[in-house]
Amino acid sequence: MRQYLAVIKNWLFGLFKKEKTSDIDEDFFQPILFLFPNILKESVSTNTDVKDWEKDYLSKNKNIEKYIFNACEALQISGTSYQKYKKELKRYSDEELNQKTGKIIGRNFEIEARLTLRRILELFVESWHFAEIKTDENIFRHLFLIKNLKAFYSRNSNSKEFCDFPLEFDAKAISEIKTELKKLSVQNLFYLTNNKDFNEDKDIKHLIKPFRNLLEEALPKMTDGLREMVGESYQLYAETSDVIHGFSGGPNFNLRNYHREIIGLYARSAVLASNILKYLIIIGGNNINNDDIKNAINGLKTDGLPQNFVFNVGDKVLVLGQIKAEIIEISQSKYGCRKYKVKYDDKRDNWSWSFEREWFKIKELTKLSN
Structure with missing residues (x-):
């Protein structure tokens, strides 16, 4: 096992220097999204634990391990x-993916890739916060109880309102969860909305702090590279709802270069996932008894995308899929979002082609071979 993990770790160190997507495809995604999570979750759980967690809505045992799993x-x-x-x-x-039936197929996969990134970004921000504070079993138990309370309350409320059918089991569970919450004494509850009381029915749906608030609290404390990754990912996160629902005559957030952009969505998910794995190691501490997987995960390079997905000054690009240009300046907002200034370099039949504006977001540019 130790030798196998060392080999994988060495692969990952080299991945971020590779230029072609085809070079990084399997080596980049497989360990981060399959192998490492599988080894880690098996190091903190047994089959009995998993079965117990599935039915224990009062979260009485091994909540740190449950969170990692x-x-x-x-x-x-x-x-x-x-x-x-x-x-x-x-x-x-x-x-093919921009025509007729192919467009429907492409959008289906785009929606799934965006939802994947959205879920990973939410987990990244939550686990980042947990890794920043001194956690214990009770804090994670409190988190699970709050989430279970919200879930049971929402399900029971919907059933009563829309079906005129209150759910006895859910009502019982809500009462039991509230009783357990009253017994817990915990601090550093970053995930709770201020001035909300779990004893008040009107507050239950709003107990968990909105994701954007958690994100804004975390971003200033991140490294520049990680802030850029998260900030750019949030722009894709924010577009997801409009991509799913859409509306006639509104702005079009859908992709054009499906393969390049969808693989970019998954690459962002993988980089965020590698950070999540690191945070889980911090959160788990002595509850993780496999030092080999700890060392392998801690050796991951986690602060940016592979070079194939990175745009730098001097790169040749295609602007809006139409006009050739060169990136001459890059600016980054306080939230990590980058914009790129270009110099147009596209002559056709003695005519110089350009757009009126010079600054663009990354999704408006396609990298060309220099």
């Missing part, structure tokens, strides 16, 4: 989504 499964679900994309969508060209 659930997080690892979320990463593997993302990996499964990536594998499905590889198997099904890669048989189509970008041209």
Whole structure:
């Protein structure tokens, strides 16, 4: 096992220097989204633990291990989504995916890739916060109790309102969870909304702090590279709802270069996942008894995308899929989002082609071979 993990770790160190997507495909995604999460979750759980967690809505045992297990499964679900994309969508060209039925197929996979990134980004921010504070069993138990309370309350409320059918089991569970919450004494509850009381029915749906608030609290404390990764990922996160629902005459957030952009979505998920794994090691501490997987995960390079997905000054690009240019300046907002200034370099039949504006977001540029 130790030798195997060392080999994988060495692969990952080299991945971020590779230029071609085809070079990084399997080596980049497989360990981060499948192998490492599987080894980690098995190091903190037994089959008996998993069965107990599935039915224990009062979260009485091994809540740190349960959190790690659930997080690892979320990463593997993302990996499964990536594998499905590889198997099904890669048989189509970008041209086919922008025409007729192909467009429907492309958008279906785009929605799934965006939802995958959205879930991973939420887990990243949550686990980042947990890694920043001194956690214990009671804090994670409190988190699970709050989430279970919210889930039971929402389900019971919907059943009563829409079906005129209150759910006895849910009502019993709500009462039991409230009783357990009253017994807990915990601090550093970053995930709770201020001035909300779990004893008040009107507050239950709003107990968990909105994701954007958690994100804004975390971003200033991140490294520049990580802030850029998270800030750019949040822009894709924010577009997801409009991509799913859409509306006639509104702005179009859908992709054009499906393969390049969808693989970019999954690459972001994988980089965020590698950070999540590191945070889980911090959170788990002595509860993780496999030093080999700890060392392998701690050796991951986690602060940016592989070079194939990175845009730098001097790169040749295609602007809005139409006009050739060169990146001459890069600016980054306080939230990590980058914008790129270009110099147009596209002459056709003695005419110089350009757009009126010079600054663009990354999704508006396509990297060309220098």
